[in-house]
Amino acid sequence: MASPAETARIDSRGGAALALKSRPAAPASRDLYARVSHAIPAVEWPVYAADIDAIMTLKRQRNAVVLAHNYQTPEIFHCVSDIVGDSLALAREAMKVDADVIVLAGVHFMAETAKLMNPEKTVLIPDMAAGCSLAESITPEDVRRLRARHPGVPVVTYVNTSAAVKAESDVCCTSGNAREVVESLGVPRVIMIPDEYLARNVAAQTGVEIIPWRGRCEVHELFTAADVRELREDYPGVVVLAHPECAPEVVAEADFSGSTAAMQAYVGRERPERLVLLTECSMSDNLALLNPSLDFVRPCNLCPHMKRISLKNIRRALENMEHEVTIDPAVAERARLSVERMLQVK
Numbered sequence: 001m002a003s004p005a006e007t008a009r010i011d012s013r014g015g016a017a018l019a020l021k022s023r024p025a026a027p028a029s030r031d032l033y034a035r036v037s038h039a040i041p042a043v044e045w046p047v048y049a050a051d052i053d054a055i056m057t058l059k060r061q062r063n064a065v066v067l068a069h070n071y072q073t074p075e076i077f078h079c080v081s082d083i084v085g086d087s088l089a090l091a092r093e094a095m096k097v098d099a100d101v102i103v104l105a106g107v108h109f110m111a112e113t114a115k116l117m118n119p120e121k122t123v124l125i126p127d128m129a130a131g132c133s134l135a136e137s138i139t140p141e142d143v144r145r146l147r148a149r150h151p152g153v154p155v156v157t158y159v160n161t162s163a164a165v166k167a168e169s170d171v172c173c174t175s176g177n178a179r180e181v182v183e184s185l186g187v188p189r190v191i192m193i194p195d196e197y198l199a200r201n202v203a204a205q206t207g208v209e210i211i212p213w214r215g216r217c218e219v220h221e222l223f224t225a226a227d228v229r230e231l232r233e234d235y236p237g238v239v240v241l242a243h244p245e246c247a248p249e250v251v252a253e254a255d256f257s258g259s260t261a262a263m264q265a266y267v268g269r270e271r272p273e274r275l276v277l278l279t280e281c282s283m284s285d286n287l288a289l290l291n292p293s294l295d296f297v298r299p300c301n302l303c304p305h306m307k308r309i310s311l312k313n314i315r316r317a318l319e320n321m322e323h324e325v326t327i328d329p330a331v332a333e334r335a336r337l338s339v340e341r342m343l344q345v346k
Contacts, residue, residue, distance in 0.1 A: 028056040035078040039289055048075045051311035055080045058318035064101035066314065067094060067114060070260040071280040071306040072105050074289060080314065081105060086261040087113075087159045088174040092343060094118055103317055104325075105309045109135045111325045112163045116336045123325040126313035130305045134160040134245075137215030138194040143168035146191050150211060155191045156182055157338060158198060160217075163327045165193070166335035172342040175244045176259035178202045182210065184345045197221070201244045201251050219301045220245035223278045227299065228253035231276055235297050239272035243279040250278060267291060280306065 029049035033042075040048070052075070058064065059082075067090050068081035077084055083093045087110060094102065094114040101122045104111035109132055111125040143155060143165060157169035158178070166172055173181035173192075179202050182190055190208055192199040194215030203210040223246050231238055241263050242254035251257045256266050260283055267275065267287055276297040277284050288296045316322065327335070 027053050029053050029079070032079045036074045036289060038292060039074045039285055048079075048311060051315045052079050054315050055311065055318060058315065062101045062318055062321075063099050064103060064318060065097055065099040066103045066105055067097075067110075069106035069110060069306065070264075070286060071282045071303055072286075072309060073282050073307075074285050075311060076105050076309065076314065077282070077286045078289060080311065086174065086176060086259050088176045088259070089261055090114070091117065091159065091174070091339060097121070101318075101321075103314055105314060106130070107132045107135075107305045108325075109160055109162060112327060112335075113159060113339060115325045115327055116163060116166075116332055116339055119332065119336075122321070124317045124321065125323055125325055126310070126317040127308040128323045130308040132160050132305055133218040134158065134194050134215045135162050135165075138165055138213055140164045140168045142213075143193065146193070146211075146213075150189070150191055153189050153191050153211065154185055154187060155193065156185070157193050158195050159339075159342075161194060163335040164331055166338045167331045168334075169193075169338045170341070171345075172338045174259060174342070176261055177342070177345055178244070179205050181342060181345050182206055182208050195245055197247050198244050200248045201246075201257065204248060217245040219280050219303045220278070221247065222301050223247070223250050223299075225249040225253045228278070231297065231299070235274060235276070237274060238297055239270070239275040241266060241275060241277050241279075243277075246278055254278065263287075267294070282306070 029052040033045055065082040066080050068077050068084045070086055090110060091113050095117045102114050103124045104114050107130045108125060111123055115123040154170040157166055157172050159172050159174050171181055175198060178198060182202055183206055188209060191211045193213040196212045196214050196216055199210050199212035220243055228240055228250060240254040242251050242257045244257050263277055264287060274295040280303045281300040284296045284298045
């Protein structure tokens with residue numbers, strides 16, 4: 001337990017962890033293994049330990065923090081991250097970071113969002129190729145064409161987009177607050193980009209007419225309603241949780257639909273004995289470590305972009321201060337407004 005002299009920080013796991021400057025220099029990995037021992041065999045731990053110890057040392061030297069999305073693998077999520085969560089949590093917490101350097105263990109649009117909210121800080125992404133099928137599905141020119149086709153209709157943009165697309169938008173949203181953002185505008189129609197399924201799922205929950213785009217998440221579009229029915233046959237009594245980036249017919253078959261943060265809250269509140277999360281694989285891995293008494297069924301759809309992030313390239317990013325995320329100031333100013341408007345929605 002931390003002494004009174006030690007500073008604690010709170011992350012989306014809900015627990016207190018020692019602040020960077022109060023951690024012992026090494027070997028941090030020896031104590032951290034307990035967090036992931038149910039997921040990583042002891043014989044494999046030495047493969048991770050050297051990088052973890054190096055990262056912990058580099059974080060102190062650089063006054064750096066690691067922000068990790070819920071889809072990161074356990075050795076990143078539970079061992080070297082300082083703040084974890086979904087896109088909304090990371091966007092909010094990025095503004096509170098007391099550090100000179102932010103390493104974003106996630107995909108590029110998340111690193112851009114962290115930079116938007118922390119323009120004076122150095123933001124690094126361990127792999128510049130960590131992209132997103134949704135972000136790549138739409139361009140600023142597409143947004144301008146949509147506005148021309150639907151004059152006066154506000155544009156609600158999912159955070160899974162580039163800063164340049166955010167700059168063409170009125171307000172951003174996440175899967176956790178999309179409905180609230182749409183309804184906060186007080187208008188009868190909105191354009192919602194780029195996730196077609198998220199837009200259709202929100203449309204089913206609100207009286208606001210939603211004009212969707214045709215983008216889809218390459219992970220979540222793989223799940224089908226037939227998959228859900230088969231899971232129920234194979235695992236009687238299983239509770240099915242679906243991410244709102246899944247198709248509406250999948251969401252209709254599920255017991256609950258929500259963002260990764262909402263899924264985590266549901267699991268903590270309802271404690272289903274057996275459950276399945278229709279989202280990226282590592283979400284189940286990380287929640288299972290936090291809830292060892294629950295039985296997680298794991299149909300595994302990996303995000304190839306999230307999995308480009310590793311301990312080794314997080315270490316390399318801190319060693320070499322690579323790859324720094326930069327945004328054109330004119331674009332950043334407009335994009336920041338869209339994110340700030342989202343954060344004002346309760």
